[in-house]
Amino acid sequence: MSGSLRGQHAVVTGAARGIGAAIARTLAAEGAMLTLLGRRRDALERLATELPGSHGIVVADIGEAEQVAAAFEQARAQRGPVAILVNNAGQAESAPFGKTSLELWNRMLTVNLTGSFLCAQAALPDMLAAGYGRIVNIASTAGQRGYAYVAAYSAAKHGVIGLTRSLALEVARKGITVNAVCPGYTETDILQDSIANVVTKTGRSEEEARAAFAASNPQQRIVQPEQVADAVRWLCGDSASAVTGQAISVSCGEVM
Template sequence: MPSPVPLAGRHALVTGAGRGIGAAIARRLAADGAVLTLLGRGAEALQTLAAELPASARPHAIACDVGDAQAIARAFHEAAEVHGGVQVLVNNAGQAEAAPFGRTSDELWQRMLTVNLSGSFYCARAALPAMQRAGWGRIVNIASTAGQRGYAYVAAYAAAKHGVIGLTRSLALEVAAQGITVNAVCPGYTETALLQASVDQVMHKTGRSAEDARAAFERSNPQGRIVQPDEVADAVAWLATPAAASINGQSISVSGGEVMN
């Protein structure tokens, strides 16, 4: 029988952990027995989440911008001092912003790449040496269906998320024989503050009601609904377990069938 706490004692670090998908992942990994480092830009949100988690998770919160390579190096050093080397890394921190291609500024382009792609690279680079020494590790990158198929008006975001999937595949091959797996989870439209911001943007630009704007996002999912953060967390949690040892280099769509590989 599988263990009810398959990650007992494993040190998991989740970026963008203060809300939405990141918070759901942190709760699920804690339930699976992991000890947790919570990374995010908002210290207050991280502390609020830490207070909700079971004492067994021994949550340690670090306010950090994943786009700052030096800050990431310091954060991983601090995390290792508290819980030992990171064994499960979940690169969840991300940001999305829409603009027509011709009005995509250099600053917007660079920001999408820095937060969504470079941040994943910096964190994986910081986590990998401890995993290699231990001969075991799990890296799960939260990408997006935008990284599997693309969407209009989010060229910078989609390019960054395609990059996350490319990074996932290349690193997975590099560490495949070292007891480490690297995979991507690609949510469709998910019930988060980011989705609400998109609904608000549609309402503002088109004059549609909130119900009509939300329905447009629901229709992208063949199941006719919005994905829930806990569903994404379930996929991440499975990939983090020993049972998923043969799953490597995959981009798993959590989208009700919007993307089929």
């Protein structure tokens, strides 16, 4: 790694596991000072001990406006103004459209879309004051196309991409870039839960269910969290300063 982000304060939400943990490891290796934000202190503390350098931990629910405001004040007090925000926290739940409750709908919008909105609003003043910033929203291929049985999740991730494009236009001349990374099926707990759901409902073996997910893309592979993290690393660096408002698919060719 080049250390190209040395000294920059990066807030990573949903940092405790999966894609978030991979992003945290990648940015720390590039020299960034991290605030690891999530809901489970024990998991965040375990991750922090694995990373090079000294990093902060903030426990908050990104769907709660007051908690987000307090979290960013704490992050700022620990590590200084925020230069990089990675909105990674998210959740996926499935249900047929006719059985999608309003509670499920609101939950998917809150954690996947409203949380990104609240965190971006909290981080943006530091970036505007500095004339520099990077916001990377972790969306999904579900934000680039539709999937059956995840209407609420897909609608939320489409919203994340719309938020990305609109905010990118507002700050385009202020030294700030705003982009989305859209992973396909990725080796995370969410995928494991989806595989278990298929096994339970269809009677397929775990191997058959996994193969079916992999078959959804031309490479017939499952994306690895580190591959998503590397796209985030690039977008946070100076070499991507001319890239903004984009939804970059990391999906083994599923979305072209």
